[in-house]
Amino acid sequence: MLEPQNGPGEARGDDDLILSVEDLAVHFPLGGGLFGRGRRLLRAVDGVHLKLKRGECLGLVGESGSGKSTVALSILGLVTPTRGRIVLDGQVVTSRPSGDRKALARTVQMVFQDPYASLNPRQTVRRTLEDPLRVHGVTARSEIEDRVATMLRHVGLRPEQADRYPHEFSGGQRQRIGIARALILNPRIVICDEPVSALDVSIRAQIINLLLELKDTLGLSYIMISHDLGVVEHMSDRVAVMYLGRIVENGDWREIFERPAHPYTQALIAAIPDPLHHAPLATTGGDLPNPLNPPNGCAFSPRCRYAEDVCRREPGPVLETRPDGHAVRCWRADEISGRVALALGEEAHR
Amino acid sequence: MTGAPLLEVEDLRIDLDDGSRRVAAAESVSFRIDRGETFGLVGESGCGKSITALALIGLLRPPLSIGAGVIRFDGREIQHLSAAAQRNLRGNRIAMIFQEPMTALNPVSPVGRQIAEMFVLHKGKSWREANQLAVEALGNVRVPAPERRVHDYPHQLSGGMRQRVMIAIALACGPDLLIADEPTTALDVTVQAEIIELMRNLCAERGTAILMISHDLGLVANVCRRVAVMYAGRIVEERGSADIFRAPSHPYTQGLVDSLPRLGSRAALGRNRLKEIAGVVPAISNFPDGCRFNPRCARATDICRTLVPTADFLEAGGLVRCHHHA
Numbered sequence: 001m002l003e004p005q006n007g008p009g010e011a012r013g014d015d016d017l018i019l020s021v022e023d024l025a026v027h028f029p030l031g032g033g034l035f036g037r038g039r040r041l042l043r044a045v046d047g048v049h050l051k052l053k054r055g056e057c058l059g060l061v062g063e064s065g066s067g068k069s070t071v072a073l074s075i076l077g078l079v080t081p082t083r084g085r086i087v088l089d090g091q092v093v094t095s096r097p098s099g100d101r102k103a104l105a106r107t108v109q110m111v112f113q114d115p116y117a118s119l120n121p122r123q124t125v126r127r128t129l130e131d132p133l134r135v136h137g138v139t140a141r142s143e144i145e146d147r148v149a150t151m152l153r154h155v156g157l158r159p160e161q162a163d164r165y166p167h168e169f170s171g172g173q174r175q176r177i178g179i180a181r182a183l184i185l186n187p188r189i190v191i192c193d194e195p196v197s198a199l200d201v202s203i204r205a206q207i208i209n210l211l212l213e214l215k216d217t218l219g220l221s222y223i224m225i226s227h228d229l230g231v232v233e234h235m236s237d238r239v240a241v242m243y244l245g246r247i248v249e250n251g252d253w254r255e256i257f258e259r260p261a262h263p264y265t266q267a268l269i270a271a272i273p274d275p276l277h278h279a280p281l282a283t284t285g286g287d288l289p290n291p292l293n294p295p296n297g298c299a300f301s302p303r304c305r306y307a308e309d310v311c312r313r314e315p316g317p318v319l320e321t322r323p324d325g326h327a328v329r330c331w332r333a334d335e336i337s338g339r340v341a342l343a344l345g346e347e348a349h350r
Numbered sequence: 351m352t353g354a355p356l357l358e359v360e361d362l363r364i365d366l367d368d369g370s371r372r373v374a375a376a377e378s379v380s381f382r383i384d385r386g387e388t389f390g391l392v393g394e395s396g397c398g399k400s401i402t403a404l405a406l407i408g409l410l411r412p413p414l415s416i417g418a419g420v421i422r423f424d425g426r427e428i429q430h431l432s433a434a435a436q437r438n439l440r441g442n443r444i445a446m447i448f449q450e451p452m453t454a455l456n457p458v459s460p461v462g463r464q465i466a467e468m469f470v471l472h473k474g475k476s477w478r479e480a481n482q483l484a485v486e487a488l489g490n491v492r493v494p495a496p497e498r499r500v501h502d503y504p505h506q507l508s509g510g511m512r513q514r515v516m517i518a519i520a521l522a523c524g525p526d527l528l529i530a531d532e533p534t535t536a537l538d539v540t541v542q543a544e545i546i547e548l549m550r551n552l553c554a555e556r557g558t559a560i561l562m563i564s565h566d567l568g569l570v571a572n573v574c575r576r577v578a579v580m581y582a583g584r585i586v587e588e589r590g591s592a593d594i595f596r597a598p599s600h601p602y603t604q605g606l607v608d609s610l611p612r613l614g615s616r617a618a619l620g621r622n623r624l625k626e627i628a629g630v631v632p633a634i635s636n637f638p639d640g641c642r643f644n645p646r647c648a649r650a651t652d653i654c655r656t657l658v659p660t661a662d663f664l665e666a667g668g669l670v671r672c673h674h675h676a
Binding site: 063064170171172173200201202203204205206208209212227229230231233234235253254257258267268269270271272273274275276277278279280281282283284285287288 | 394541544565566573595596616617625
């Protein structure tokens with residue numbers, strides 16, 4: 001199981017880490033006239049810390065616009081961070097020559113949401129799987145064939161299906177092809193961005209089971225982005241909750257789902273309809289604030305039922321990791337979760 | 351359950367004409383909705399739930415058409431009404447909201463005008479009066495500062511606000527039936543909760559019945575009193591919504607309930623392999639004979655491959671179409 005997370009700078013247990021995101025910020029300048037006057041800054045991601053251990057699945061949840069996908073794109077090297085470091089397997093991958101893009105692609109891959117849009121309709125499955133191998137210097141015909149056949153078996157397809165086109169497959173099978181493409185280069189980390197939400201409900205369990213099996217047999221680590229908290233709870237070892245570009249809570253899956261400490265996490269969980277009862281759904285009030293014009297104080301304060309003066313005045317406290325590995329960014333977390341304030345938390349609190 | 355139901359659908363068949371032949375995209379669809387009731391139609395894409403809704407509201411267009419059956423609304427058969435009579439019914443007494451409000455709203459018209467239009471078209475109000483009513487309607491769906499928001503265009507609103515506008519338009523004329531086709535699928539879970547509560551409360555206040563269509567069995571079971579599950583063009587089970595989750599009777603419904611990771615189940619039972627439903631949803635051109643679920647069903651026997659199961663009434667209430675139901 002999981003051990004308490006180490007504080008920043010501590011070396012112990014660091015070789016366990018496959019990915020570390022440190023103070024990541026991605027700001028997009030928007031609009032603006034001549035010479036950049038009137039230009040506004042969209043802080044899509046603003047000071048995110050994440051750690052992913054080998055073999056672990058980290059669930060990343062939050063509403064659309066919370067910055068989940070921007071974090072994913074930064075890790076994939078598809079967005080240049082404004083600030084911060086990304087350390088992959090001991091190597092700093094931010095701020096390095098773009099030639100290393102290929103090395104990055106061998107380490108991190110992505111499974112996309114929509115298997116209809118993310119496969120080239122004019123390429124056979126074989127071509128889709130072979131191209132990455134060729135680009136990465138695998139030239140021997142027999143090796144390419146072997147790897148394509150092995151990978152198709154891994155994802156539950158037959159090697160003889162390799163010469164078909166995407167339209168000949170069902171949605172679930174297409175997602176299997178998408179997974180095969182992500183895994184063909186033997187990456188260490190796979191980012192799954194809503195991997196089942198475009199699939200038929202009766203097919204989702206097949207893909208969730210497949211992803212979990214592959215994680216174990218191939219020794220992968222996952223970052224799992226989803227708005228379906230049932231799927232996140234099922235798959236994740238740890239869960240990070242994002243709100244308006246920041247992580248507001250981070251902890252072991254059981255802690256997050258059984259003792260959510262941040263009012264936003266509580267609201268997310270409470271909003272899930274209970275199929276057995278007609279009880280009204282818990283509502284939060286209001287939409288995600290405009291990231292171009294974030295509220296003063298804690299970004300969640302306008303929607304938070306517990307907000308006090310301090311919440312509207314001071315930006316949310318730093319994300320303090322408690323000894324049990326549960327981290328919360330909320331001025332009133334200890335009161336709200338009804339816990340005895342831990343020594344560490346108490347100091348941060350007052 | 352007293353008095354005539356608001357809506358009765360009997361043996362509805364919807365044909366798809368693909369040029370060379372006709373196939374039934376939905377068939378033997380029967381259900382009833384009482385006044386003020388909440389009823390859910392659940393199924394995967396292609397199961398026929400959305401075209402059933404379009405048939406009710408008179409919006410089926412070629413290659414789809416009503417092949418057989420009766421739709422009775424408030425005691426009157428409406429399946430063969432003239433276009434003008436249907437237009438009069440639609441928006442006025444039966445209203446519909448769609449999944450993606452951005453495509454359902456007119457992008458080049460301010461939202462207030464789109465609401466006001468309802469009062470002008472259906473209630474014979476002047477534009478001046480209608481504009482006033484639009485502000486009120488927008489306030490009723492809890493859009494802040496409605497007197498300013500009426501001038502906004504759809505693109506200036508968030509997804510949740512747009513869906514509120516859709517609800518304002520749909521409820522403008524006080525319809526008897528609101529059809530909501532995946533009303534929150536494009537929205538975040540917190541916004542979904544707001545929209546569902548808004549819809550639920552407004553309809554309860556006005557006695558408007560809801561027909562909710564969704565792939566999300568959990569959501570529908572929470573919102574609706576009764577649920578019908580569709581598979582490959584047929585209703586396979588219809589139950590009280592709590593029953594369908596606690597004791598599903600049809601193997602397909604059982605499969606759906608078991609296969610979904612439900613919040614709290616991992617903590618209670620550990621992380622077990624999810625139960626899968628084997629195979630894929632059949633294509634419309636390729637529906638199997640007999641029970642259409644038989645190629646994916648663990649309980650299937652010879653009879654399932656040849657004979658279409660009839661609807662069996664369950665002792666606990668509700669009905670199921672399966673030769674071997676629980």
